[in-house]
Amino acid sequence: MGSKRCLDLQHKQCILSQLGSGPEASTSGSGHYSVQDYKSILEYAKARHIQVIPEFDMPGHGNAAIKAMLARHDKLSAQGDKAGAEKYLLSEANDASQYLSVQSYTDDAINPCIESTYTFVEHLVEAVVGIHKDIQPLTVYHFGGDEVAHGAWTNSSACKDLTRELGLNTSNGKIVDELKDYFVQRVSNITANHSLELAGWEDGLMSFKDVPYDREVLRNSRVYGYAWNNIWEWGSGKRAYELANSGYEVNVYVSTFASKIGGARQLNPTSDVVIFRKGKGHKKIIEKRIKPLVYGCTIKM
Secondary structure, three states: OOOOEEEEOOOOOOOOOOOOOOOOOOOOOOOOOOHHHHHHHHHHHHOOOOOOOEEEEOOOOHHHHHHHHHHHHHHHHOOOOOOHHOOOOOOOOOOOOOOOOOOOOOOOOOOOOOOOHHHHHHHHHHHHHHHHHOOOOOOOOOOOOOOOOOOOOOOHHHHHHHHHHHOOOOOOOOHHHHHHHHHHHHHHHHHOOOOEEEEEHHHHHHHOOOOOHHHHHOOOEOOOOOOOOOOHHHHOOHHHHHHHHHEEEEEHHHHHHHHHOOOOOOOOOOEEEEEEOOOOOHHHOEEEEEOOOOOOOEEEE
């Protein structure tokens, strides 16, 4: 049901319509790739020397996955399978946290404080590794991480227990920063166990005040920060530099500022990406080069 959009306020058959998709599930707002569809994409890409980097965006942008796992829970509960019903839950019952995401969702933040979330991620990573295996072995897993709304998890009893257990600082609204950091570490451990490199959007790898999370605690051999929000006038242009000087590999996506270059050479947002690397002695930037953008498969849930 997570791949369908229609008018269903109970979220039993579909998630709610958006962006003009209409009240019926028969429009272009609904649909999904089958495993065979995805394998066909991999085969097509491999023949053209294109690397496919799948993104499963979480903990934000998780509305479809959250609702799908709740529907699964209700179905298995009705069959008397309590353990199976709870296995992949991504939300906590009676979590009264109030927030509004930039896409106007009030329920799209996957709960990082319940163990079933990581059972879900482990299952997902194993499945994707298996799909890639005989066509284009997976080397990089993109976890998304962007646009988690302020206020998420603040009234989750599981998160209150976890932050207390770990001694995390939740004052002055820092609970989202702290728990995003915790989530990244858990996903890093899962993906590192599969010998994968990790990638995420730049705001998924840093606090709301643009302080990068500690790269040293992430077990992956490389962690890539994809800097999409990089317009200087918006105050976030420094993010790429902060990540690069904190040990992250950084890809700067130019789509958000290509149209603002003016008289300078017009960068092509579908073919140009700037790569920054940290130098010895924590110097600012010692390498700046343009290389073709490696296309990825983005799945927003």
